[in-house]
Amino acid sequence: MQLETLKLFCDAVRLRSISRGAAESGVTQSAASQAIQQLETELDVQLLDRSRRPLQPTQEGRGFYEACRALLAGFERARGDLARSRQRVEGTVRVAAIYSVGLHDMSRHMQPFMAMHPHARVLLECLHPHKVVEAVLADEADLGILSYPPTSRALQVLPLREEPMVLVCHPSHRLARRRVAEAADLQGERFVAFDHDLPIRRAIDGALRRAGVRVEVVMQFDNIETIKQAIAIAAGVSILPRPAVAKEVGIRTLGAVPLAIGRLVRPIAIIHRKGKRLPPAVDRFIDVLRRAGDGEVPGGSRTAFDQAARP
């Protein structure tokens, strides 16, 4: 059953002529005649009264005509909705990021991107790390941005940058004015840590263990902001990615000291679902991130340490 056939029938009724209806659809009178006859056979009902001219629908044909018009209109509407939806979705970049990247970082990149692509729309959602992965897998986000990206068959990982980790302490702390902190300096320090279930915690714990240092964990939180607040009230020291404390260091509410403990970095990556070819808008957004995305605040001075830490 073809929609074109229904359209031919509707046009024939509307124009009171099979020929004119056929012309409307760009087919011959013969094709239209055959199609409508076949329709009548299929439905086992006489739709047109051909014994009187101009052509008139039968009783049954009249009712079917109205139904067909509604059907065709419904299909055209659906097609239109689809086109509109496609445009809206294709121009949208849904990003799921962890808090510590999303808030500082993304806002900087979103504005230039929007300027380059005025038709595009960027939706940023800040989530806990595992929720970011979930959102990408469930196709609720086109991109995920997080640290310590998980390896998964369904995920494509694009390394974005590696943030150097620094010792963060209260400005009045005894280590605050050191040029560099050695492993031994941390021995027995009161430490504000990340929650156990976060990869960054495991990375820091491993580095400290390898350096033979034991710290006294006095608090643990699942996000950087809270850790910074704890340090600001002199509850202890911590090890945090440098970009995350750049602002506080700048206004001297926190102290940051480069660490001489292994190569302690926080890898940031973009993830997206594997196999799925990305919409153009998303591709371009990735370009913007990877090109400009070296993690430092524009105009911020770069230390020799930062340079070295980059891959």
Add this chain to the structure above:
Amino acid sequence: MQLETLKLFCDAVRLRSISRGAAESGVTQSAASQAIQQLETELDVQLLDRSRRPLQPTQEGRGFYEACRALLAGFERARGDLARSRQRVEGTVRVAAIYSVGLHDMSRHMQPFMAMHPHARVLLECLHPHKVVEAVLADEADLGILSYPPTSRALQVLPLREEPMVLVCHPSHRLARRRVAEAADLQGERFVAFDHDLPIRRAIDGALRRAGVRVEVVMQFDNIETIKQAIAIAAGVSILPRPAVAKEVGIRTLGAVPLAIGRLVRPIAIIHRKGKRLPPAVDRFIDVLRRAGDGEVPGGSRTAFDQAARP
């Protein structure tokens, strides 16, 4: 654009599988896969996300799925309406008859017909003669029953019977007790006639003229009932079809006398639109009319005149 394709898509979404959807429609997985791909190409949109199993519709696919379901449901409803309408219409016999036939005559035939065909429905409408023709031509009635049927290219005429015409007068009239009325008996009689624009008037006028009789037309009406009333108040005599006055003659409110003027009959015929093959119910109704339809009230005595007048 085929409805079957939309159904394949809907089934695939509903069952979360192209294979199962294909099986539902009795085609191979390959056919369904190709059809849905073609649909996506045609609409230029990705409807299904095949990179994750079980199969899931995309954002756009979800919306289109809902629209398609509505479309398919709408079509099935239209098809159902059509079937029901067809049955209702096919079992219906719409009859348009002139008053003088419809009331006396049809009611007798309708009951036997209804008994023979319990599913059928008979709609009887009594109209003025020219309205009967109009109703048949406009396909508002399947059959028309009238006297002096018009010849028309668009109409098929089926002669039904010829009703003998008799002189009708008040029971106290001087001619009421005659066995037969000659032409001369009518000379100068006060006459209640049919309207000029009725064929029956022309038939009677012609017969009288050929017999060399002149009557004095004192009244004229467009229907038999009114003429009978006029005669009943002794306003004059008239010439009417015998079956139309059978009842009044039986109860002695009118007198009827056979006429020896030419072969004066009122031909009754069934008309229907030419070319159009009639629904079975209508065909059978015609059979009933033509077989039983000799125009006499059942049990009514038949005169030698009646016998002779029949073709």
Add this chain to the structure above:
DNA sequence: ATCACTGCATTAGTTGGGCTAATTATGTAG
């Protein structure tokens, strides 16, 4: 990681449905 399993895509080959062109039939108007 590897393997087996399931399900979709792809390809090649065949067939029927739908189209055109030409002709015939039919309804309508002058």
Add this chain to the structure above:
DNA sequence: CTACATAATTAGCCCAACTAATGCAGTGAT
């Protein structure tokens, strides 16, 4: 009755859609 317009019919061609077979990818197991 004739002329005209329009629909049905016929013959023939061609593409679209199907099947069968195979390749490929996602998924969950050991």
